[in-house]
Amino acid sequence: MVSTHTTLGGFSFDNCLMNAAGVWCMTKEELAGVKDSAAGTFVTKTATLDYRAGNPEPRYQNVPLGSINSMGLPNQGLAYYLDYLLELQETEPERTFVLSLVGMSPDETHTILKQVEASDFKGLTELNLSCPNVPGKPQIAYDFETTEAILHEVFTYFTKPLGIKLPPYFDIVHFDQAAAIFNQFPLAFVNCVNSIGNGLYIEDEQVVIKPKNGFGGIGGEYIKPTALANVHAFYQRLKPEIQIVGTGGVLTGRDAFEHILCGASMVQIGTTLQKEGLSAFERITNELKAIMKEKGYESLDDFRGKLRYIED
Template sequence: MVSTATKIGSFTFDNCLMNAAGVYCMTREELLEIEASAAGSFVTKTGTLNARPGNPEPRYADTLLGSINSMGLPNHGYQYYLDFVTELQNNPDSKPHFLSLVGLSQDETHTILKAVEASDYKGLIELNLSCPNVPGKPQIAYDFETTEAILTEVFTYFTKPLGVKLPPYFDIVHFDQAAAVFNKFPLTFVNCINSIGNGLVIEDETVLIKPKNGFGGIGGDYVKPTALANVHAFYQRLNPSIQIIGTGGVKTGRDAFEHILCGASMVQIGTALHQEGPAIFERITSELKAIMQEKGYETLEDFRGKLNYLA
């Protein structure tokens, strides 16, 4: 029997596929749709200290090869999502979940994480270090000193299973530097990648989205090679105890297969989920299982990280 079951830390998932933060996760209703689908889990919208309306519309657009967005972190506030995942975990049939969080300042981040630490929530937590769409705010994870300072303080008080969502890195030395920072901490996972920041898509003579004069994060087919490179680079460099969630350009079973081949333990779907809806999980799971069967793989561990190089 071919299985797409997987583990992150001490948590077991019946399927390795799930949504990416930002897609089908704004409301309880959307999250329940993912919960009821073939997905193995869901991640919540990245929750900030207070609710945020986000950037002005239009702030998302589908494109020929994917999507562009500058959402500006619209969300109902971390407490909304914390309450929901804590409620769900009391249901014996519930899947393990990921609670995504970030503060708009270091102080806010610590305020949120301390509240989660004190809560009854027993699932996984994702600290989003890769928010490219808040005007005037740089991506935290591109600043290695700040990243190390934040994580150093976080692990003085935080004991629950924590991972980080990362932006794409583009230079080998940055993979080395980032991994050196992450290997200092008891992280449960890293999630590679968020959208490629500050792309620009034009139709006729006009940009597609309103915020930042059209600049926004790029997702979909455009980003898969960059996502695979980040997944594999960190698979090669991180302590084996830090697992990898692969995100970027997944719309077929083959795409998911490649992320796992590069070292991912779970695979998130963003742009394609937005375009196709939660039924996508059943389709991609079937396609992934067909590839595994054809190659004689029964579990993800049979091929995870076993990318071949040219001699």
């Protein structure tokens, strides 16, 4: 019997597929849609302490091989998502969901995490380190000194299962340096990757999104090779108790299979979910199961991380 059951952070999920933060997760209604689909769970929109309207429209655009966006962290605020998750713990206590969050400053990040720590929330928390934080500074996870300082302080008070959402890295030495930092901490998972930052897409001599004069994060087919590289690089480098969530370029069951082959325990779907809707979960799950059946794999453990290399 072929199964896509998986575990993450000590929790079990019937299916390894879920949404990526930013897609089908802004409202309770959207989250309920993912919850009731073929997905194994959902992750909320990355929450800041207070409501944010985000960047001016148009800020997202589907393009032939993916998408480009500069959303500006629009969200309903931490309390909105946390209250909904606490409601679900009462009505569906057998299921586990993921709360994504980040502060607009390191201090706000700690304020948010301390609120989650003090709450009755029993699921997984994802700290989004792939957001710009301070004007003139790079994304948090590209600033290794700041990343290490934030995580060091976080784990002085945060005791619940915590993972981090990462931007893509492009240099082997950066994989080494980042992994050396992450291995110092009791992280439940790392999520690889967020969109490739600051791409530019042009139609009729004009950019297609308004913020930042058209510069935005690239998702979809464009980024699968980069996402797979990050998944596998961290699978090779992180201590075994830090699991990998694979995100980027998942259009088909084959794409999900390759993320798992590279070491992912769960796989998130973003641009494809935005374009296709909730039916994408069932389609991709069925395609993944068909590949597993054809290859004689009954569980994800049969092939997770078992990417083959070309030997001399």
